[in-house]
Amino acid sequence: MRNVNRFGRPVAACVAALSLAFAAASCGKNTSEFDAAAATPSAAPVKAVVASPHGSEALPAPPAWTIRGTLEIAPELQGKVKPTDVVYVTARVPGERMPIAVARVPEPAFPVEYVLDPSHGMGSSADPAAGLEVSAHLSRSGTAGPAQPGDLTGNHDGPVQPGATNVTITIDTEI
Numbered sequence: 001m002r003n004v005n006r007f008g009r010p011v012a013a014c015v016a017a018l019s020l021a022f023a024a025a026s027c028g029k030n031t032s033e034f035d036a037a038a039a040t041p042s043a044a045p046v047k048a049v050v051a052s053p054h055g056s057e058a059l060p061a062p063p064a065w066t067i068r069g070t071l072e073i074a075p076e077l078q079g080k081v082k083p084t085d086v087v088y089v090t091a092r093v094p095g096e097r098m099p100i101a102v103a104r105v106p107e108p109a110f111p112v113e114y115v116l117d118p119s120h121g122m123g124s125s126a127d128p129a130a131g132l133e134v135s136a137h138l139s140r141s142g143t144a145g146p147a148q149p150g151d152l153t154g155n156h157d158g159p160v161q162p163g164a165t166n167v168t169i170t171i172d173t174e175i
Contacts, residue, residue, distance in 0.1 A: 023140040065128055067160055068092050069167030071112040083107055086142045089114045094159060125133055131159025136169045147175045
């Protein structure tokens with residue numbers, strides 16, 4: 001007699017399926033004991049690598065970059081900001097349509113500090129080394145799409161180099 005459950009399915013297959021489901025559901029959760037172990041000093045520093053699509057060789061990780069700054073609102077537009085508005089700060093390679101990073105700021109209280117970095121990425125492989133166009137869009141609807149009538153926008157003058165700090169953007173235009 002085979003070892004089957006009340007639905008006629010092999011018990012070993014059910015246990016395996018449940019184990020996989022549990023592992024998938026708990027992936028990344030309750031790892032504090034592992035994080036503590038990873039935080040202990042080791043003899044050799046660990047280098048970040050990106051897996052190569054051509055096999056087991058490793059490529060160096062792309063350089064990290066950040067842009068830090070402040071969002072301001074033009075005095076004549078201050079009375080138009082509502083608590084339900086959302087600001088999107090974007091960085092684009094000049095001439096490109098798709099941003100390489102977008103930071104979302106709900107319920108903005110100006111001035112607002114912001115940070116853009118690869119964690120805000122849009123999956124672009126563009127190289128920000130030549131500088132980036134940085135802009136802000138205050139969305140009335142809360143969506144990140146193109147600006148709609150009534151939305152407010154602003155741009156930083158000129159390209160911003162990765163690693164720049166104190167990059168001020170003044171939201172000064174109503175669409």
